[in-house]
Amino acid sequence: MSTILQTADSEGQTYALEITCPLGLENVLEKELHSEGLTQTRFGEGQVKLTTNLEGMYKACLWSRVATRVMLPIANFKIDSADDLYDAIRAIEWSDHMSATNTIAIDCHGTNHHIRNTQFGAVRTKDAIADYFVDLSGERPNVEKVQPDVRVALRIKREVVTVSIDLSGESMHRRGYRQHGGMAPLKENLAAGLLLRAGWGRDCGLTQLIDPMCGSGTFLVEAAMMSLDIAPGLGRNYWGFKGWKQHDHRVWQQLMDFAKNRKKDPETLGISFQGTDREQKAIAAARECVKRAGLTNVIDVSMTPFQEHEFTIKEDMPGLVICNPPYGERMGDEMALIALYRQLGEWVVTHARGWQFMMLTSNDHLARQIPVRPEKSTRVINGGIECRAYLFPLLNGSIKEDVVAQSVMSPGAQMFANRLQKNVKKMKKWVDKNKLQCYRVYDADMPEYAVAIDVYGRWAHVQEYQAPKSVDPDKAKQRLFEAVSAIPTSLNIPESNVVVKHRVRQSGKEQYEKLDQSKHEMIVEEYGCEFIVNLKDYLDTGLFLDHRPVRKLIQDKANGARFLNLFCYTATASVHAGQGGARTTLSVDMSNTYTEWARRNIELNEFSERDHVVERADCLEWLKQSRDKFDLIFMDPPTFSNSKKMEDVLDIQRDHGSLIRLAMARLEHDGEMVFSNNYRRFILDEDLSEEFEIINITKDTFDIDFDRNNKIHQCYTIKHKLVD
Template structure:
């Protein structure tokens, strides 16, 4: 009898315990991410061939106390390595764990290697052969606190590498995990099994191997234990022959079925199944989830699936739509069956619209994932058959938000149509539990999530956001690809104009018969401030025959309105070359080209100090805060607005007007200081708030200033 440890993904220990017990292992104990046991060589060989859940099987050579690197070296050197393997065979050391003295796993592996090298050199005068790329076998060491376990890895390559995977789809499920999902489903091999989003087919191939009673690693050609000096090839051959006698063939129908929307991935799945020698009992078909329907003879079969989640593919809105559709299809066509869905995102699982009767946590790599079990009731099946063709018509979530959104859309869309407005706000944190802003741009929607208060649980906040997106898609019947999600929070030392992606997806919107380029994806803001719609109309009215200056111009929408209002000249100033180019494009889009339209790429404060021109009308809409690298100092609107306005007044004609606006909440204009410097200010905020922003009176602040 030898001592062994089966290395296991945490959460699968009990499954491996049961496998070892069935094979006849003795003294079986579960440890963290492992199972220790004693067994004859034949059982160890069979476990390597057949374990569905273990990652590695390691023969334990020594267990000892290690307080420092010398203890590790001495323990390893005491082992008769020359009797265990031939020095001509190549190996690598897998060292896991640290303690106070050995605080680096690489250093632990180095000391272990040194001891083995010295042993061979001193006993047999032979060098060792270390090969990190393609070793014949692996030496395993696990250090937990001050106890180390040193062993010989019987497997070589990890057991989840079955050998049938020619290629894979995006972020494939590990084979040991797929087998665990099947085990947890309690699938009977006589039942039908279906995966509606099968990817490269891992779950279905693992199930087919079980149905045909083929040990999962039966066809592997190379094993670590073959390089042990005491390897008994006859015993290994007998184990394989006995296992082969139990293979099952000649099945009447293909009762394991997989669908995927990608023909490329389905072809990979078919190839993988052929390599695993199970293609005769699996049916793979290219099919979108929208086309999922009843399967002949499926009866009360089992559905197991690992649908895409954020780490694998798709935007959040795409995935919400996908999971919602999956839940609808399962309830519509598979009443009476059980479904087992594995994901890292519980909010997406909630979109299935089914109540789980059991759950099982299992990490997939670095992701915390969960397998939820659902019983698809026949009652649900009947309800969906009797209902409308719109499976989500009675979405029973976030009812208060649903009602408010419907009410807002009804009122605001009527106003927008009468005003010929194509970009407007339909919701702005109206309800405290649903703190988002939703803007409509033609048939696109931009959802801006405000940072939740710290007292709100993160999972609860995520669930609410998912509910918001589900409701938005349902109420507006919108394409998830046309919903853009952004997270808005108070920036500390960063510009609100910071770029967040590089899709360069521009589109045009129309406002008061003028056109503007917007980008809904790449920036936190889109290229036009919707709350300044009435402000822009005011600029239009005040610009006729005037020399106009637009400071902190952003994408130049104010310049476009000034030009449309028959301004004599327009100077557009912004520190960002990107936004200044955007301004030029907006002007050109509306046909405003000529020497009377000038563009200055500059720090507005410094530009004002150097400028010698005089203007009839100056529009100033500065950021609340900026610390751009192009500036020597930071800019904070409440602190610096007086200096800014005084500099601007130096460029203002005697009868000129400044329109000053900003969006800092609770901003206080320093009237006293401005008055003492000869400027008079009149607040016009209320008259500049458009209809779709009247629910938020503090969206911005506006004043008209002139000389007293």
């Protein structure tokens, strides 16, 4: 049986609204509505129910900073079949709410045994509404998914269905000052709710607001709009109620005019709004948002790390520090961010004593790096991630002075930072000359800090070497933290751009297994070639940096050659060969993961699939069966492999002789093979020198970033002996 919840009536009509909001902010929304005189409320999970008249409905839309949508339920019923849904929707008096000439959109949320997917529910609802109007007038409304005249929302919970008119039309976090797309910053209504929870608001008595990691400036803009009493709905052009039949344009326009007159004069405000971020893209977005919100002379944002910025702070004047720092997706990311959170904690207790500090994070361990006892925390969802907003009173009784006394940059970390900066300075001219984006900047230069640090553009890829059993694990962990904490400042990159991995020997299928699911890919360039690298998902990134000179050697030798790349990995050498003018390239590897990666690298560099082929096969078996000939061969086998995809175990020291002979059988008589491997104790079979012309070129295959670790690989050129 259907229950009709709203009908067209007299001018004194009241409406029972459901106003949705971010989870955890229901009481903030209710308090906000009360401040506008909308007091007939009760709240549930993720919403506040409000009974009000038409003017109150418009007020909720215009003035709520926390609301997500304002919904007008018009019918509620149970269903036992899909036909029941159709019949009940068709029975609603739609002519009370819209006309056949209106455009509509249907949003369906929830499923049950009868409505198994939301698309089916939306289609059945659309059909029922269309048939209602066909019966009434012979016309039917058209569907318009973007900004329709009337948006209908269907909520299915078990057998109960609620049908509503979405008066907001689209999410109310869209204020109009931010161009959506590209970045994924904090939503405006969530930011506003957290500001209100932290004590900010109109006439709150606070005179300073600082966001030390402001991103696109959402906290700053929302706080300034509150202080200036700017209605959040003033900048929106589209509302769902404008196409609703009971809309009264005169009442709405009066409220709009009143809201425009409520705005305070910024010159008399006496409140400062300051934000910093170290990322140029973020600051550019923040400045654009500030400009579009009309707050250019109110909010000051600077592209500076907060640790280095000189904020204008008025002594003995209360204020709020609020920020949404990076959370970290993996344990390694967390290691890099601990230093950032400690620095943030040290900064707030040093510069903002007596203030309030609110921080949003999904990571409780990171939150505990702030040396202050939180007064309260609020659970919210940010971008699908469960987070908590911690409110810290920066008062003497709450600050853990003993923690503050511990310097974030310990003597060990400072020593490591000095070495890192020295290495950066030493390599700068070489990096600039070769236009390198990827290089190794540190490789266990100091034995107690046993890590390798590779630069990938604005990212640092850190690999911790396995410590000997004689090293105390706690000491090793502390040294790793010291090293990681020094990286952002030394390399001038964000803390969230430091990826940490623990390096242990892998064999067989382990080398192909994923470490993560983030698919953190980026494109880098090397000597005119572009490569896809992935810093997080696998132990290796897709680009062996120590082989840079070997790849350049292949590029220089490849013109007009038929090139074979065995154990090709991601086919970076094949791309270099193609860039050097190779007639054809064939890349062979047994891994599905890497052959697919190889194809994408070749496609990225716009080489044809016909001439530049990738084949998945066991290289040893492929060599035994192939009869093709090549002018240039590169072979870089693993030290050891026992993959199930192989018929036998590969041990490079034991098997390299037979492997080289098989490869040389595929090499033209005047051709050349480059053979490399990374077994540190490798000894070349002497019998091979009797059969082939072999030159050890290892010393020539290291750039200056690997001059301290020249045992990382061994490399040879091999040719057929000339016949007299």
